[in-house]
Amino acid sequence: MLDTFITSRVRRKIIVVYAKYPDFRTHVRGLAKLIKEDAGNIQRELKRLEKIGFLISERQSNTKIYYTNKQFPIFKELQSIVMKSQRVSANKRSQNQNMGQRPTPTSNPQL
Helix, strand or coil: CHHHHCCCHHHHHHHHHHHHCCCCEECHHHHHHHHCCCHHHHHHHHHHHHHHCCEEEEEECCEEEEEECCCCCCHHHHHHHHHHHHHHHHHHHHHHHHHCCCCCCCCCCCC
16 A cells, blocks of 8 residues: 555655654665665665655765654654554455365355
8 A cells, every 4th residue: 555655665665664663773775674675776776765864874984874754854753654554454365365265154045
């Protein structure tokens, strides 16, 4: 469902990670490994999200570490949307798996 509103797959994955885990701090390569996307694409999206204020970065040695800006004006709302969309996706997967199973007989229906 979230893919309808956030069309960039990489940006969507980044937002989901940082919204679900607001204390998460990582560098580009660590995030690339986690979400299994190209580091160059991730770096571009991280810069965009930092520019609008969703993320904050700081330098540690020669590495740039990104983390969530919890003071971002719509952070709580965005976090709520992410959590709800995750639940909806999980429910849909569960329903689809159940549809493939044979129903268990609970009574003996007469035809």
